[in-house]
Amino acid sequence: MNDVWDMLSEPFPPEEIEWHVEALSKDKRRALVAPYADARAVLDRLDEVVGIHGWQDTYEVLHAPTDAAGHYAVKCRLTVMDISKEDVGEGESFKAAFADALLRTAIKFGVGRHLYRQKQWVDHDPETGKFNPPQAHLEAAVHGSRATQVASPPLARPENNPTPPEAKPEPQELIDRLIERLKEAGLGKQAAQIVMKYGGYGKHPDETRKLYGELRALLKGQAS
Template identity: 60%
Template sequence: MDEVWQKLAEPFPPGEVQWRIEALSRDKKRALVVPYVDARTVLDRLDRVVGPEGWQDAYEVLADAERTVRDERGERRERLVEVKCRLTIRGVTKEDVGEGDSLKAAFSDALKRAAVKFGVGRYLYRLEKQWVDYDSEKGRFTPPRLPEGEGSPEAPLPEEEKPEAYRLIDQLMERLKEKGLGKEAAKIVTKYGGYGKTPEETKRLYGELRALLKG
């Protein structure tokens, strides 16, 4: 079984890793992007490693409602769906909750989160977020390059070498995402251009994220 878990956790080929925008700079010329793989890529990994008969999934819709969102565009209603995925691989079961603005998005998110608990794509959470050039007119950016056979962008800062303040901010961001406040948190990060350009800015950024978490 150890070999199975190792194969599940292997980094994906760079061509299967996609990038999504988490935030834009004030001038809209730079984008903060994070790596991810889609649900189909996860399904393919499960089929290749244990075979279609080696795993099963089950889902439960926990919530499907609308909420009020306030931002620079004003106030609007937004759908929020929460789904729990129960994923079983070779008799071992793990579960997690995903969310999205539709049932399809929530089901996919739940599957990917549950698969992460088996190691599938877990390394992606350890990759450094990247600021890249962004074409606001075309809505496009050039994805960072992942070296063939490696699971991280070029010369990332190892987690253990990150300043303590950066690690605390990353932890806050993860907690805010879990609470459905990822977009609001990303706007705060954008305001400071990442972790902040000075220790004072980093401290203020941390304070604002803490305030958002506390509501």
């Protein structure tokens, strides 16, 4: 059962994350941004981990504005493996409120909870409303919008070798977490073979994304 909760709380791939502005500084040149996973990504995660028959969701409309303007409020009840949790979502449309309710409730099962620890202040253009996401290399890894250099690590690292003080890029952190999970599941050898195929973390962003996908598929296959 613990494996199910661990897989539900597994970080989302970079391509399933979007950054949204939550607050602006007084001069509007700095923005507090937070990463979000699309509601479809949450639904896919539930299907992948417990199957389409392993969960169900119901909704109750708590508030609907009498005119076009105003906020909607919706309560979601999500049941996963016979365990139910509830939360309320809000939005300027029914669709937004339903999605917000689902995301808030899924967080109680660990889905996407890691994203709430990644809010950051970034530079913001008050005229265009544009900003550079803190993890811009995550977007680059998917869309190829800008070059991202990912260093290739040694294929084997001694257990007593201390972790370098520099923070690793987010894609490498995600891959490291997956490898640790695979080692715990007794799949360390298979994971090492995949890493060797890509020469470490991959020589360019597209290889890094493919490496992450293969490792994730290996872990999902072990749990199925």
